[in-house]
Structure formats: structure tokens, C-alpha cells
Amino acid sequence: MTTFDNREQAFEAKYAHDEEMQFKAQARCNKLLGLWAAEKLGKSGSDAEDYAKTVVVADFEEAGHEDVVRKVAADLNDLASADEIRAKMAELLPKAKEQILSEVG
Known part of the structure; x- marks a missing residue:
């Protein structure tokens, strides 16, 4: 195996790892x-935990995160706007990434 092959395999492994970590962080954020x-x-x-699971599952409906925003906005009605939900997601994503990294490390 050449050095180039080794580098290619390492790059592919890193890419797969990074994608997995991003997926886990987004699921944790949800x-x-x-x-x-x-x-x-x-x-x-347990009611809160069960509800949180429905939010995680909602993200599998379509690409992107608008499916989650729509679900939570519909459930919350007047308690939070879609923009507030998006802002909360943006606030929670770094926390989710931090949690995932602390579990891996």
C-alpha cells in the first residue's frame, strides 16, 4: 500500500467520523x-423524555431541520414562534456538540 493510499484511507475514516459526530450532535440538539x-x-x-424522542424522530421526515421547527411550533402554538425555535436550536447546538465530545473523550 502506498503512502497516498494510506492518506486516502485516513481521510475517508476522518470524514466518516466527522459525519457521525455531526449526526449525533444534531440528534442531541433536537x-x-x-x-x-x-x-x-x-x-x-418521563413525559418530557418521551416528547423529546418525538422531536428527534421528527428530524427524519425530510432533509434539513424545518421538519423539527414545524413540529415543535405546532405543538407549542402560541408559546414560541418558529423564529424563537430556530434561535433556540442555534443556542443548543454548541451545547449538544460539547456533550457529545465529552462523552467520546
Whole structure:
């Protein structure tokens, strides 16, 4: 195997790892958003956890994150606007990444 082949394999492995980490961070972000929304809805404990899982699953409906925004906005009605939900997602993503990295390390 040549040095070039080794470098190519290393690059591909790093890319796959980075994509996996991004996926996990986004899923964690959606869970945190779900817990935030659950609190606004007056849910706690296992009810909040169950609701958060529905938010994570909602992200698999289509590419991007608007499916999550639509779901949470519909559930919250007047408690939060779509823009507030997007802002909360932007706030939670760095926290989610930090949590994932601390679990891996």
C-alpha cells in the first residue's frame, strides 16, 4: 500500500467520523430542544423524555431541520414562534456538540 493510499484511507475514516459526530450532535440538539419545549408544555420526567424522542424522530421526515421547527411550533402554538425555535436550536447546538465530545473523550 502506498503512502497516498494510506492518506486516502485516513481521510475517508476522518470524514466518516466527522459525519457521525455531526449526526449525533444534531440528534442531541433536537433532544435538548424537545426537553425545552416539553418544559414549556408543562411536561416533566418521563413525559418530557418521551416528547423529546418525538422531536428527534421528527428530524427524519425530510432533509434539513424545518421538519423539527414545524413540529415543535405546532405543538407549542402560541408559546414560541418558529423564529424563537430556530434561535433556540442555534443556542443548543454548541451545547449538544460539547456533550457529545465529552462523552467520546
